[in-house]
Amino acid sequence: MKNVLSLIDDDREAGVFRVNRRLMTSEAIFDLETERVFSTCWLYVGHDSELPRPGSFLRRTVGGRPLLLVRGTDNAVRAFFNTCPHRGATICREDAGTSRAFRCFYHAWTFDTSGRLVAVPDEVGYGPNFDRGTHGLTTPAQVDDYRGLYFVCYDSRTQPLADYLGAATEYLDLILDQAPTSMQVIRGTHKYGTKANWKLLVENSLDGYHGSSLHETYFDFVRGTGGGRNTAALGRGFVLDLGNGHTVKEAPAGWARPIAYWEPVYGVDAKSEIEQVRADLVARHGEERAARMADHFRNLLIFPNLVINDVGSLTFRQIEPKAADYFETVAFAVGPQDESPAQRGRRLDSFLTFLGPAGFASPDDVEALESCQRGFAAREVEWSDVSRGMSRTPGSHDELQMRTFWRAYIALLAGEPIPEPVHEIESRGTL
Amino acid sequence: MLEQRSSLERITRFLFEEAALLDSWRLDEWYQLWDGDGSYEVPSTDVPDGHAPDILMLIDDDMTRLRARIDRLNSRAAHREFPWSKTRHLVTNVIVEDAPEGSGWQHDVTANFAVYRVRDGVDVFFGVFTYRLRESPDGALRIAAKRAELDARDLYAQRTLSIIL
Numbered sequence: 001m002k003n004v005l006s007l008i009d010d011d012r013e014a015g016v017f018r019v020n021r022r023l024m025t026s027e028a029i030f031d032l033e034t035e036r037v038f039s040t041c042w043l044y045v046g047h048d049s050e051l052p053r054p055g056s057f058l059r060r061t062v063g064g065r066p067l068l069l070v071r072g073t074d075n076a077v078r079a080f081f082n083t084c085p086h087r088g089a090t091i092c093r094e095d096a097g098t099s100r101a102f103r104c105f106y107h108a109w110t111f112d113t114s115g116r117l118v119a120v121p122d123e124v125g126y127g128p129n130f131d132r133g134t135h136g137l138t139t140p141a142q143v144d145d146y147r148g149l150y151f152v153c154y155d156s157r158t159q160p161l162a163d164y165l166g167a168a169t170e171y172l173d174l175i176l177d178q179a180p181t182s183m184q185v186i187r188g189t190h191k192y193g194t195k196a197n198w199k200l201l202v203e204n205s206l207d208g209y210h211g212s213s214l215h216e217t218y219f220d221f222v223r224g225t226g227g228g229r230n231t232a233a234l235g236r237g238f239v240l241d242l243g244n245g246h247t248v249k250e251a252p253a254g255w256a257r258p259i260a261y262w263e264p265v266y267g268v269d270a271k272s273e274i275e276q277v278r279a280d281l282v283a284r285h286g287e288e289r290a291a292r293m294a295d296h297f298r299n300l301l302i303f304p305n306l307v308i309n310d311v312g313s314l315t316f317r318q319i320e321p322k323a324a325d326y327f328e329t330v331a332f333a334v335g336p337q338d339e340s341p342a343q344r345g346r347r348l349d350s351f352l353t354f355l356g357p358a359g360f361a362s363p364d365d366v367e368a369l370e371s372c373q374r375g376f377a378a379r380e381v382e383w384s385d386v387s388r389g390m391s392r393t394p395g396s397h398d399e400l401q402m403r404t405f406w407r408a409y410i411a412l413l414a415g416e417p418i419p420e421p422v423h424e425i426e427s428r429g430t431l
Numbered sequence: 432m433l434e435q436r437s438s439l440e441r442i443t444r445f446l447f448e449e450a451a452l453l454d455s456w457r458l459d460e461w462y463q464l465w466d467g468d469g470s471y472e473v474p475s476t477d478v479p480d481g482h483a484p485d486i487l488m489l490i491d492d493d494m495t496r497l498r499a500r501i502d503r504l505n506s507r508a509a510h511r512e513f514p515w516s517k518t519r520h521l522v523t524n525v526i527v528e529d530a531p532e533g534s535g536w537q538h539d540v541t542a543n544f545a546v547y548r549v550r551d552g553v554d555v556f557f558g559v560f561t562y563r564l565r566e567s568p569d570g571a572l573r574i575a576a577k578r579a580e581l582d583a584r585d586l587y588a589q590r591t592l593s594i595i596l
Binding site: 191195214221328332348351360363370 | 473474476481483484485486487488490491495496499500502503508509510551584585586587588589590591592593
């Protein structure tokens with residue numbers, strides 16, 4: 001693929017940023033990004049709390065690869081490719097559970113929780129030189145966690161996870177520190193597909209501009225419950241290029257947050273508990289940081305495909321590309337480990353009224369993304385515009401966050417290093 | 432036996448009429464079938480027997496949220512359902528049991544369902560309904576609770592659940 005760089009028109013002088021729609025429709029691009037983005041970046045797999053005891057395992061698909069995340073009987077967490085080194089069958093065929101060993105159902109080769117081959121039926125048939133030690137489960141090139149968030153990377157040359165996350169850790173900390181002890185992924189997962197290119201959901205997850213138009217019915221609902229007194233403030237935030245393609249949008253909360261911003265939708269009874277949650281935040285983190293945690297929405301992209309929305313609820317959204325025109329979303333609700341059932345209830349209510357395949361907003365996002373993908377069939381219309389906010393200090397309804405994603409993405413696609421983060425106003429051309 | 436059969440027939444007819452209201456998008460009339468303290472639930476597909484707040488549900492509506500869901504679907508701004516999809520609710524294998532004494536409703540009902548939705552292709556939702564039905568003073572049945580447990584383990588194929596099951 002020649003000239004992939006030409007598929008993004010980043011004209012800072014003119015204040016124009018355009019994305020060629022072939023990046024969303026071409027199967028050749030899909031193959032190239034599988035190789036150059038998903039085979040080189042750190043990808044989120046799962047959370048420590050999902051592996052509660054020795055032997056706990058999760059089955060996930062990450063960057064197209066079938067993976068197993070396992071807490072060994074030695075308590076260490078490991079990732080394995082979920083494929084038998086013998087002939088390829090997936091050795092684990094359940095989504096989650098607890099096991100002391102994994103026995104392939106095909107020929108009954110058996111592996112312990114650290115991936116070692118421990119049993120082979122009629123092993124003598126392989127001759128005297130057979131070495132079980134070279135037939136264990138294969139682990140991805142790199143596996144590491146940041147405060148309980150496990151990531152894998154299929155390329156040993158990629159920088160360590162902490163360096164890869166870089167400045168994004170400040171925002172991860174702002175989210176994870178909301179829990180007095182630790183965060184927990186709550187059971188019950190929203191798994192839904194979308195007939196569109198995965199990059200459209202990355203854009204959409206970070207897009208403040210579409211809120212009041214696309215999600216009018218959600219805003220109506222919020223206002224109908226006496227909330228949303230602050231929706232105008234949603235546009236008074238900032239966006240940042242955090243480097244390595246990571247980006248964040250932060251703005252004053254538009255409506256209630258379980259941590260810790262009360263609105264009437266929670267009921268009068270909840271007021272004192274939420275005030276207590278807030279007081280605890282202040283005690284742990286000081287007034288300024290606590291206010292930022294409590295009073296701000298933030299949408300964080302860990303490049304390329306993990307979205308963490310810390311809004312009316314907290315969600316980790318894993319975006320898994322399947323084809324140029326189809327992707328799958330796995331969305332988790334996340335909350336402090338020890339929060340009260342009442343708080344947990346409010347958190348989950350906030351989650352599902354907005355988010356998920358049956359919420360009051362996300363179905364319309366799916367509709368919009370699928371509609372864009374259908375629109376791309378008009379191939380004579382080659383470009384999408386992502387220029388908003390290039391000639392000013394970008395606000396939360398601008399599009400620097402999308403441009404940050406696209407600049408990192410196109411660099412990797414072209415086999416080039418991700419450019420340095422943008423901290424200046426991008427276009428001075430008209431000033 | 433005769434009394435049992437007439438109870439089954441009456442409740443089955445009620446469920447058929449409910450389905451017909453949903454399929455004809457007469458949602459305001461459908462809302463009238465509910466009692467004021469009702470709940471409409473659909474658990475997440477990976478924990479079909481789960482309940483809030485132990486798990487994240489797909490739908491966990493009290494009557495305020497159910498009313499809001501209907502208002503949204505009635506508007507032109509519920510984009511996933513504008514224009515409305517065509518749906519067909521099939522309700523079968525109805526089993527009616529007397530609710531325990533003092534439970535606040537009279538009939539515990541389970542039924543298998545298949546709901547087809549057509550718009551840009553066909554989406555199919557199937558599983559089991561459980562209902563709590565109440566005898567109201569006016570002699571009609573009212574829904575005190577409705578729960579739809581989907582057999583699907585994910586909604587990758589269906590993509591969204593924008594209709595009412």
